[in-house]
């Protein structure tokens with residue numbers, strides 16, 4: 522049960538989303554067998570993607586977050602639909618690094634501090650919306666905050682956390698929250714938000730204390746009275762299918778298909794769920810005909 526709650530302040534000046542993504546990140550870790558630091562990196566990114574996905578307006582809209590840095594695990598990719606259902610992958614999911622100077626998993630070391638965060642929103646238009654900003658810290662939450670400030674001019678506070686058992690890589694807790702100021706917010710609202718955040722515990726500590734997403738919405742904004750707007754039960758789920766893989770193969774073009782047809786068998790593995798799709802030489806030749814049409 523990955524519960525995502527969206528709430529609005531009674532005075533209508535700000536939104537908050539809070540998500541307990543523990544089960545979703547556990548599922549991701551099992552699919553990809555991610556190392557501890559990669560569970561933290563991808564776990565944080567899919568948690569952010571899920572919350573940002575729910576903010577999409579159209580039912581068929583999708584959101585992609587891609588962090589391409591100079592770190593050994595890069596890129597880290599997460600995709601969400603408008604229901605907050607996510608999938609994702611890490612370039613190298615086996616990366617292991619010593620803890621950082623704060624004694625935490627070194628996510629920015631794995632991702633890299635130099636590079637870009639790309640945000641793609643497919644809103645069903647001819648061209649998807651695409652924004653690219655330099656990596657702020659590589660710790661992901663700060664990068665999401667920077668994206669909203671630079672590309673959407675929306676003052677946002679983002680916090681993300683993944684707690685991993687140091688002994689056996691098991692994901693113990695994961696979650697996040699996203700506070701957004703609405704255009705009705707003034708400087709007083711901003712200083713009240715900042716004041717409230719001074720004493721906020723890390724997300725995974727709040728989850729360990731037994732707080733529900735609804736309670737987190739209120740806990741992070743103690744100066745405001747929050748009202749729940751809606752709840753979603755989100756998950757990690759891949760939507761790949763033979764049709765989609767076939768369409769992707771055709772779109773690689775005739776040259777690529779001709780090359781594949783030289784082999785007796787072509788294997789395509791889905792990046793997001795590791796499902797294997799096998800095509801015979803005859804099937805590839807058939808696709809080649811279609812690509813030539």
Ligand SMILES: [Zn+2]
Pocket residue numbers: 759760761791792793794795796
């Ligand atoms: Zn898949």
